[in-house]
Amino acid sequence: MPPGADPNKILFTGENPYIRLAHKPDGELTARTSLWKVIFSPAGPGNALFIVSELTGQKPKIYSDNLNMARWFQKNIANWQHKPFGDESLEVIQADFDAYGDVRSFWTETISSRDEDIEMTWHDIGEPYNIARAPGSNPPRPFGVYACMIPTGGARLSINGKSVSGRTFLVSEHPNTQAQSSLAFSESWLVPQGHKL
Amino acid sequence: MGVDPNKVLLTGENPFLRLGPAQGQPFTTNASFWRILLSTAGPGHVLFLLSELTEGRPRVYSDNINLARWMQRTLEGPRKTPFGDEELAVEEARFRSSGDLRAFWTEEVVSSVERIRLTWHDLGEPFIAVVPTGGRPGAAFGIYGTIIPARAARLTLNGKEAQGRVFPQDLMGGASSTCGLAFSETWLVSR
Numbered sequence: 001m002p003p004g005a006d007p008n009k010i011l012f013t014g015e016n017p018y019i020r021l022a023h024k025p026d027g028e029l030t031a032r033t034s035l036w037k038v039i040f041s042p043a044g045p046g047n048a049l050f051i052v053s054e055l056t057g058q059k060p061k062i063y064s065d066n067l068n069m070a071r072w073f074q075k076n077i078a079n080w081q082h083k084p085f086g087d088e089s090l091e092v093i094q095a096d097f098d099a100y101g102d103v104r105s106f107w108t109e110t111i112s113s114r115d116e117d118i119e120m121t122w123h124d125i126g127e128p129y130n131i132a133r134a135p136g137s138n139p140p141r142p143f144g145v146y147a148c149m150i151p152t153g154g155a156r157l158s159i160n161g162k163s164v165s166g167r168t169f170l171v172s173e174h175p176n177t178q179a180q181s182s183l184a185f186s187e188s189w190l191v192p193q194g195h196k197l
Numbered sequence: 198m199g200v201d202p203n204k205v206l207l208t209g210e211n212p213f214l215r216l217g218p219a220q221g222q223p224f225t226t227n228a229s230f231w232r233i234l235l236s237t238a239g240p241g242h243v244l245f246l247l248s249e250l251t252e253g254r255p256r257v258y259s260d261n262i263n264l265a266r267w268m269q270r271t272l273e274g275p276r277k278t279p280f281g282d283e284e285l286a287v288e289e290a291r292f293r294s295s296g297d298l299r300a301f302w303t304e305e306v307v308s309s310v311e312r313i314r315l316t317w318h319d320l321g322e323p324f325i326a327v328v329p330t331g332g333r334p335g336a337a338f339g340i341y342g343t344i345i346p347a348r349a350a351r352l353t354l355n356g357k358e359a360q361g362r363v364f365p366q367d368l369m370g371g372a373s374s375t376c377g378l379a380f381s382e383t384w385l386v387s388r
Contacts, residue, residue: 003332005371006325013323013343013381015234039380040298040323040345103235128205128235130341130383132198132327146325146341148208148383150235185234186208186381188325188343 008135008144008190011076011197012041016147016187017109019120019155021053021166022179029178030054030166031157032082033120035109036073037097043072047097049111049118050078050085055159060084063095063111063118076197077189080141103150107183117160122183124153126170135192142195147187155181203330203339203385206271207236211342211382212304214315214350215375216361224375225249226352226359228315229280230304231268232292238267242292244306244313245273245280250354255279258290258306258313272384275337298345302378313354317347317378326369330385339385344368350376 015037021030031053039045046066050073052058062085064070070092078085093113101107103125111118128150135144155168168181191197210232215224226248233240241261247253257280259265265287274281288308296302301318323345330339346368352359363376 003327003329004369006327008325010323010325010343040343044297044299102239104237104239128208130201130203130205130385132201132341134198137198146343146381148205148235186341186343186383188381190325 006144006190007193009193009195010040011143011189011191012038013188014038014040014045016184017107017120017122017182018184019122019157019168019181020179021155021157021164021168021181022177023166025169025174025177025179027166027179031164033157034081034085035111035120036069037099038069041069041072043069045069047095047111048073048092049095049097050082051118052082052084053157053159053164055162055164060087060090061093062090063093063113065095065097067092067094080143103183119156119158121156122150122152122154122181123156125183126151126153126172135190135195142191144190145187146190148185150183150185152181152183201330201339201385202388204388205235206338206384206386207233208381208383209233209235209240211379212302212315212317213377213379214317214352216350216352216359217364217375218361220364225361227279228352229278230315232294233264236264236267238264240264242290242306243268244290244292244304245278246313247279248352248354248359250352250357250359255282255285256288257285258288258308260290260292262287262289272338298378311355313352316351317345317376318350319348320378321346321348321372321374324371326371328369331387337386340382341385342379342382344371344373345378345380346371346373347376347378348374
């Protein structure tokens with residue numbers, strides 16, 4: 001990586017931990033989540049959780065403390081990741097977000113709405129590593145990404161105390177698995193200067 | 198570009214605030230703030246502060262003394278900053294941030310006898326700064342940081358405002374200043 005200032009435009013920065021569970025490495029996902037903890041974006045700071053699981057009846061749900069930011073993510077990011085999360089007819093459920101733990105052993109994110117308490121916990125923490133990908137390096141996505149990835153061998157997702165079935169798998173052991181979980185901290189997304197979303 | 202082969206030392210945030218009387222003159226206030234999510238010494242916050250408001254003496258505030266001492270040994274001492282002396286007391290403090298980076302950002306540090314507020318505003322265009330691990334003579338660390346330069350900043354200690362101004366400064370080729378918010382910052386060392 002050459003030294004200097006990356007010439008591309010920063011779209012947002014923050015954290016993007018996620019959990020994906022299945023019964024087998026190549027099995028159908030029992031849960032897919034994408035949590036965004038954003039410090040800086042064109043739609044302001046805030047938190048948004050995109051989730052679909054057996055406990056949501058396989059229907060996508062969105063929780064956020066910044067409706068504007070959640071809709072911005074749906075329009076500009078979600079369609080590139082998991083199209084059902086981009087459906088703007090979905091309600092954005094107001095929620096409070098918190099986190100605790102020590103990444104040397106475990107990390108928990110809590111999402112509390114009027115009717116639901118969601119807990120996401122990562123454990124069996126792996127060796128962190130940094131990625132740097134230039135915009136356009138993963139076509140057709142226009143985005144570049146810098147992030148500190150912390151893979152985890154264990155993850156748990158519960159809604160109102162009920163845990164989603166399935167487990168997470170390490171890519172180092174199952175390179176093609178979708179059922180992986182990671183804490184993605186210090187994450188910034190970029191686009192080429194002048195790029196229109 | 199791709200996966201960096203070096204070892205991650207820490208990740209978090211490192212806003213900095215340096216004020217001086219004139220461009221090129223020694224700083225009268227030098228503050229280095231750390232919010233750490235991951236390190237071998239655990240998560241936590243540390244503020245290293247040297248200012249005319251501290252009578253020109255370095256001070257250290259933290260909610261994780263283990264992290265503060267580790268940062269002194271690992272980062273501050275080797276880089277010969279004013280904050281590496283482990284004889285310095287580490288003042289127990291609480292840390293809180295507020296703001297919206299489209300306008301301003303404030304970090305507040307409260308100990309048993311002091312309330313310190315660091316505020317950055319008139320924010321510039323963010324950019325990613327990259328320092329390759331071992332890529333510069335004498336620089337052991339690699340750094341990836343998301344820098345939001347500030348054209349204006351203020352530091353107060355128990356309500357008294359530090360003197361001095363913010364000055365433009367090049368940072369790894371990016372248009373920055375002596376005050377900035379370094380978010381999403383990861384430091385690495387060779388394996």
